[in-house]
Amino acid sequence: MEHQRDRDDLDTVLGKALAVLRAFGPADSVLPLAELVRRTGLAKGTAHRVAGDLVHHRLLDRTEHGYRLSGGLFELGLRAAAERTLVELAMPFLQDLYERTHETVHLGVRQGGEVLYLTKIGGHRQARTPSRTGGRMPVHCTAIGKVLLAHADEEELTAVLSGPLERRTPRTVVAPGLLRRQLAKAVEAGVAYEYEESTQGLLCVAAPVLEPDGRTAVAAISVTGPVGRFRPEPHANTVRSAAAALGAVMAGRSRG
Amino acid sequence: MEHQRDRDDLDTVLGKALAVLRAFGPADSVLPLAELVRRTGLAKGTAHRVAGDLVHHRLLDRTEHGYRLSGGLFELGLRAAAERTLVELAMPFLQDLYERTHETVHLGVRQGGEVLYLTKIGGHRQARTPSRTGGRMPVHCTAIGKVLLAHADEEELTAVLSGPLERRTPRTVVAPGLLRRQLAKAVEAGVAYEYEESTQGLLCVAAPVLEPDGRTAVAAISVTGPVGRFRPEPHANTVRSAAAALGAVMAGRSRG
DNA sequence: CGACGGCGTTCCGCTCAGCGGTACGCTGTT
């Protein structure tokens, strides 16, 4: 079905354009035309024209070495209302967290089986995390992911648990039963932890930002630090109350 | 010529799609179809289909009351390499500034005669600024704008100075001569100030992030606070050195 | 209450925008 959609989408102009834009992964900065052709499966001539059109519409920049997602796209993305207000409202709380811990602070949402990081703030001495603003990570091996999954409906939960759980490090939890127990505990405690499950040397606490109903989670906040100088448990309370406060603000906002 | 482009662009699928996306201003969260029709000038049927396609491609969300820019677009925008690395590298310095001042901190770039704000960080008690992440302001009445304009080439400078300078507040500098003198001083001092020129009750200092050549500015950093508790001058040094340090980091990055 | 205006949606036949195979010129590499 995914195949199906990919193929169908390439039959429309818009589909082709998006295929080109989405050919850029979180790590790619500039891609030559040939690479775009390879990744999208478009005909060379077509890719050339589409890319040209995208440049004309300021979604791509032309550089010496190929194409690059442009500032116009960045700006457009920043107009997305839901995500932006979330980030804006969260900022003061994230600042507080950073100031107290001086460790890396994340704000993320769940998209299916992955976490999308909306913001990441940190100082000069921040831990070397693989996460990036706009990047993704699997839900099952990150604190944010676990706490969001814990508040998802049963259906989505089992979908993730029954899928394969990729082993990222020796400590990644890949046993569905164990993970399920951890999630139950996370709901109870109001926080989830990660102990080097996505990346060696990284520890993390996360708390959910809940809707007024107290069940569904719209986002999650986390603090991440390196093994050695950082222990997540002492920050559980801080993170939890920051997330709760943000939830309250958002509830007030959507009502008023 | 702008007219020309608008009309031409509506003759292509991509143009229509972009017209719809760009119909969303920084302040709009959800727009009904009829409004999209009005703003884009597309035929009703066409707008309907294009919007539908955009939903299918996850650039728009369909809601009860109309369409909304979606998280997919947000994510895509965050992939724009140049802007994102700028934000990422800047973050630690912005944090430092915030921690020292506890006032609103901005990172912005210039796009023609306007400033585009890439990031805005602040705490709970931040001044009520009209700026928003992803938002724009005229160059001539903001500290960031002035310091960026001051480092632009003569051509661009005169273009802005010869255009009409919109009066935003009683203190907005609308005299080209005076503005030019301020800019000259800003280059010399390494910072520009704003005294309630864009918004009543707001003061601001900004410093440029320069290329290794020491001339062209790629971005600018500012600290903004409310008249009364905040004086910009004492922070000139801090802002200037933060911007300089960021410039150095970026220079090192692009070389290595 | 009936007429009306604005809304979102659907339909359909015409046409030209877009398609992609083909070919070319330019590099570096073998």
Add this chain to the structure above:
DNA sequence: AACAGCGTACCGCTGAGCGGAACGCCGTCG
């Protein structure tokens, strides 16, 4: 000198996309 990979340019066929028209559904008038 032959080659391989790149970006670019050309061009005739065709179906994707176009937009005018018509429809059903509300509210809001007179």
